[in-house]
Amino acid sequence: MGDRENVSGSARGRLYERIYDVARGIPKGRVATYGQIAAIVGKCTPRQVGYAMAAVPFGSGVPWQRVINARGTVSERAGGDGREVQRALLEAEGVRFDDLGRVDLSVFGWRGPGLKR
DNA sequence: AGATTGACTGCAT
């Protein structure tokens, strides 16, 4: 059978799978930026991370909500809604947002794989 | 093969 690496219908894994793997490494109650993920994965830019996150299948086990932009804000993605859902999920994990809807990356920002706190 | 878009980043104004 042709091994076509068919991941969830569309898109080949490879790069995506690598990004998902890093995303799964984000501890609960912490958030990482697209640039951070890209740096850990290597050979990939924040755009690709964002693109990969947009392609995350629902319930795939990837904490896509823990991935936000470098400004500590939640990006407004296609569809318009969902941004508030992401915030609710993060708050449920212990991440605190300020009145402007921003997260203090110096406190909740993930420092990297294996490095906790 | 070329043009367009995109859950980004960083710096300049």
Next chain:
DNA sequence: CATGCAGCCAATC
């Protein structure tokens, strides 16, 4: 803090 511009690379048309 808002807006604009350049760099970046993969997916889509």
